[in-house]
Amino acid sequence: MGDVTPPPLQGPTAKEKKYDRQLRLWAASGQAALEDAHILLINSGPGVVGVEALKNLVLPGIGQFTILDSSVVAEEDLGVNFFLDESCLGGFRAEHCCNFLKELNPDVQGNFVTEPLQSFITKPNALQPFTLILVTSPVVPEILATISVYAQQHAIPAFYTHSVGFYSHFSLLLPPAFPIVETHPDPETTTNLQLLTPWPALSKLAEEKTHGLDSMIDDDHGHVPYVLLLLYYLGRWKASHNGLVPQSYSEKTAFRDLVRSGERTKTAEGGEENFDEAAKAVLKTLNPSAPGSSVKEVFAAEECQNLTKDSANFWVIAHAVSTFHQTHSVLPLPGAVPDMKARSKDYIELQNVYKSKAREDVAEVLATVRSLEKELGRSIPIDEKEVEAFCKGAGYIKLVRGRPFHIARPNEMVKWGDRARFAAGALENPDSLILLYIAFLAYDSFVASHLIDALGGAQKVPGLDAAEPDTQKMIGIAEAIIDSLLNEASRFIKDPEYSEIKHASARFVEEIVRAGGSELHNIAALTGGMVAQEVIKVITKQYVPVDNTCLFDGIASKTSVLRL
């Protein structure tokens, strides 16, 4: 080798330069997904949180956005919304925000609709162009219900957001099955070396490289890769333990002592790095590679068990990987080897043994996929790369089951269904912000029953004029929601806990009423950041999104995520 000339260099393109810092997070595949997205923002209230979220999506280059908002820019908008200025006064807010947002990135297409939501939404196929919908409160319950049903039926992700004073909330409605392959787990905690089930090539390499370990010269002894040292000592351990590997914690610490006993301490450095690495890896790596609960959930899913001709690729591959697991009792090998003290040649050899095994495993899964495709009569073969990516991340795949929005209607209690027990339990957990969520439900319920005009257009938010009477009304609504939840969960909380819950609830409510429907720019910006992170995760199908409700308390500066 040596003199091989590197390939002619294609420097990064202008786009790669501009997006460098984000491509390192979600790669070209994630970027392509963003560029295919068309996001609809249904804007309402002071309208800041939605526009701030869009800002964070226009910058990384989503394909298109559309703002639906029929309000006209007023003086008070200029004190809270950064994407408006004096020249916009009296114009449509949707139009001016759209124009200012478009300035941020010439690659993004922006549109606006100033037609009232009530008439827009009733048009046939009104929502058809959009791949994701952001709704900001307040919104008429019937319209939120329409959007919720549409999103579920068409597997379109939708967000419903509140930003009121120091508090905010969003719920994320995902399709009924939302699988994620590229979850990006922390590589340090997810290394899978399958040392307890070595395959022949790995065992052979270990034998070869640890042959005559005790008589090696110091320099050789200090460069045996720790993975091979562990395999060597596992062999010795098994010989004196009826062929069994160390299993209990005490056995593992005894095994670690055995490894340590092989370390030469009279070296110049007073020890050996490779032995140190080996000892440190014992507790972390000598675990049977049983799939985690989220992987089991995928294997057990109805969609995985009963494939059809039209099953999504994910389920076909999941079925094949599940078959692999049934046959071998392990998941396909990811094939990555962490860096370790070793000579270059030995390390590369070790790396190649892992890579070849990973390729063999992919080939076996791929063969199963191909035979499944034939059985099912599928015409378009699944891309090999998709199978490869699945196998690589198999241990950390994740399935999120989307759930509909709660719609708060006046004189009708929200139904908590199979989450009632959880939600009622959360009432007694001081770290949970469920009471803030209930305060937002009360807010929606209040808004829905206080229309400013009889036509069902403008709505009155609590605290708009004088705070006091609205506070009492809101406290009553929130208490009714709490009681109805406890009732649905068949749970009884006695005093003083019950009174404490009501007191805490009243404080959240009072703070919400104080806002009089106003947004604070900081909270809107922060919440717009959280919503944008989630939108990116959902569109790129990378990392793990919130399932399914997130609350932010800007007084305590903390969040709470609840599955409701």
Place this chain on the structure above:
Amino acid sequence: MAEVEPSVLSNGSDNSRARWKHLDNFLTRPGAFTDSEFQAGLGIERLETIKILVIGAGGLGCEILKNLALSGFKNIDVIDMDTIDVSNLNRQFLFRASDVGKYKAEVAAAFVEQRVKGVKITPYCGKIQDKDDDYYMRFNIVVCGLDSVEARRWINATLVGLVDPEIMDSLKPLVDGGTEGRLPAQSEEVIDFEADGPTGFKGQAKVILPTITSCIECQLDMHAPRAAVPLCTLATIPRQPQHCIEWAHIIAWEEERKDITLDTDDPEHITWLYQKAFARAQEFNIPGVTYSMTQGVVKNIIPAIASTNAIVAGACCNEAFKIATGTNPFLGNPESNNYMMYSGDDSIYTYTFEHQKKDDCPVCGNLAKEVEVDGNRTLQEFVESLAERPEAQLKKPTIRTEEKSLYYQSPPSLEKQTRPNLKKKLHELVSDGEEIAVSDPAFQIDFKFKLVFKK
């Protein structure tokens, strides 16, 4: 509930507060959590008069300036020494392609002033170290959006140093935001590279009341330097593509292009390094060297996106707003939470807690920090270890005891005079439990350490 008509409080006509209708709901109405001393309308006055300093006009800084302007602050200064690069445009939303090459502080200040009427933003394009105590004394609150731990330590030590118990205004709350993960190691003997998990969805926001609550220096172990790769690995046994890139960066460049100063923004230089690294990787059969990775390793690039900046900056400015107006309790009150960590890569998780002030903090404590050392190691080895120790991270330490000078980095005459000590073992120079003072050109203060010998 005491409600006050906003127009009564503002100096101008009704109309002058119309723009701040949303803000005034909080400035004129108490809430369930506000202090009993909350005075409706007082916040309006305070926002008019408070002087706030923003350090950094990058990803966080752009957000911070926008947020503060729309929180009603009127007098803002901003410091940043950097100019705009094309790779900033995916998140630094006050900049356009036509601004590339201009100073960030100037462009950002002008943009926000133009968009938000009535706010005065004064930029300074230079280093924070250019300014003296008199300058920093003029501000009431400092908000930092930096990506360098050194600059944070500098401003932190400066603000701690300003505190005079006799003068109320000398205590300047410091609100600090960050989106970086682990920070680069600073020793020149060890080389680090990005082997971290994703950092782009994570950040932190914290409030410091200098001398009263935990300061940046108390929190230094939260920013432990990354695991380092020894030079000998790079030189003799590379295993990873990053090892080959660092070899090209540290060794090959020095050997073959010694006379040219490496400019990591010069594509020709990066290309040269990439080709060197690629050839070396081929020699050792190591796969994976790419141009993008070369750039990432050499420039120590941390992934960064707009949404994460928005979260961290929003949290910081929310605290600054609460501190300025008393509209709600803020992070950082003594004996309450002062630190929020945010993580968004696996669902959303925040951890908000009280980081404890350390009595042996070299900046805000009064006790020497205990450091365990091997008495048989040389002073040279100790000097090197100071760069790596998470609690010290000092690159160019000058060391003395109460009685004698152990090692001086400068002036040259003193360096020469103290140099022989470097070869001596620690137990020959200090006694077990003896205190030493360490100074470093990057900081204005002395660090006190108590050396305890390993048994």
